[in-house]
Amino acid sequence: MSPLDGIWRLVQARATDQHGQPLPPPYGLEPLGMVQIQNGRMLAALCNGDPALAPGQSREFVSYGGPCAFDGEHLSTDVDLSARPDWLGAPQVREAQLVGDRLVLKPPLREYGGVLQQRELIWERVWRPRG
Numbered sequence: 001m002s003p004l005d006g007i008w009r010l011v012q013a014r015a016t017d018q019h020g021q022p023l024p025p026p027y028g029l030e031p032l033g034m035v036q037i038q039n040g041r042m043l044a045a046l047c048n049g050d051p052a053l054a055p056g057q058s059r060e061f062v063s064y065g066g067p068c069a070f071d072g073e074h075l076s077t078d079v080d081l082s083a084r085p086d087w088l089g090a091p092q093v094r095e096a097q098l099v100g101d102r103l104v105l106k107p108p109l110r111e112y113g114g115v116l117q118q119r120e121l122i123w124e125r126v127w128r129p130r131g
Helices: none
Strands: 006-017 032-038 041-047 061-070 074-078 091-099 102-106 110-112 115-127
Touching: 032 115
Parallel strands: none
Antiparallel strands: 006 032, 006 115, 032 041, 041 061, 061 074, 074 091, 091 102, 102 115, 110 115
């Protein structure tokens, strides 16, 4: 069993630009997200949970999953299911820091909406398998 096994709820999402300057929260002020990790597989879904969006603003959504491994510092997922076709068949690697029932995941610096961003996703475990 992996120390990450369980169901995780997104509690906060932060972003900075490539120079470390804060950006608006990537999934809004009320982010929604769940991750389930169990038996060497991971499935994640995240979206902007704000009840109303500004005119012209789209509701960001991402979902992906596949076999995963945690080495104590990184969570790597070999993506075999994704809302983003460009992620299929490629690994998604996140820096991972586990402290109790809090998990901080950092994807690599990546362009979102034309802006290079470093994102940080903070998760809270809401269910842990017995064993």
